[in-house]
Amino acid sequence: MRTVDTVAAETDVQSAVSPRIAWFSVTILLLVAIMSYLDRQIISLMVEPIKASLGVSDFEIGLLQGVAFGLFYAVFGLPIGWLVDRYSRRKIIYFGMTLWSLAAGACGLASTYTHLLLARFGVGVGEASLSPAAYSMIADLFPPRRLALALGVFATGSSIGGALAYMAGGRADREVRGDGCHGIARCRRAGAVAAGLPRHRAARRRHRRPDVPRSRAGSPAPQARP
Structure with a gap:
């Protein structure tokens, strides 16, 4: 008699991706998530x-920290999720990461509030690409009984990235606090540019890696039979 545990064990054996490659991919996605939350939170x-x-x-x-990012992140997450179901997730992460970087x-280079607001819109749209694509890729990398741990590891990126943002922002603010207006402007520009532009190179490296094979769409899940 086949039980649910037996079916789960067979699914583990049938996984096409080796554990080493799967965890390496999760590590890369975790680093991207850390960069994402660093860019998102450093403005605070x-x-x-x-x-x-x-x-x-x-x-x-308040608009910069809330609506400018959150509204565009939420609204564009829906069509990007639709694209993730149909097109290369690797390319979606690449273009999204390039945009938000x-x-x-x-x-940091904005000279007016309007320019800063528009740039913040771009951060929200770009970062909306990461979660749908990453969750979809991780689900194809791991069998069901190993999936929760992999998703938990990826989810730690928000806490790590937020902590790094506060550390980096606080250090930059302390370094230029005594330089007056020129130091303040330099702090704002250097902080945002340093947080964003190096991500573009990391996105290019991620784009060169092979995409994760999808599970077969439409194939029914195995059923336990008495």
Whole structure:
């Protein structure tokens, strides 16, 4: 008699990807997630430099941290999820990472609030590509009984990236605090550019790696028979 545990064991054996390659891929996705949350959160440490260099209000800062990112991240996550189901997930992550990296760099180079707001829109759209593609790839890399641990490892990227953002932003703010307005502007630009532009090179390296094979669409899951 075949049981559910027997079916799960057979699924483990039938996995086409070796554990070593699967965990290496999760490690790469984790690093990308850390970069994503670093770019997303570092602006919260740049509030005073932004207000001082661009002369914006608290309400405008709230738009940058909330609606400018969150709304575009949520809205564009739906069509990107549709694309993930149909096209190369590797390319979707590559183009999304390239977009948010260049947009994060543009945040540091923005000379007006409007330019900064538009760049922040780009960060939200680009980062919306990561989660749908990453979850889909991890689901194809691991059998069901190993999937929860892999997703848990990937999910730690948010905490690690957020912590690194506060560390980097706090250090940059301390280094230039005594330089007045010129130091404030340099802090804002250097922080955002350093956070964003190096990600473009990492995205290019990720784009060169082979894509994860998809599980067969439409094939029914094995059923336990008495």
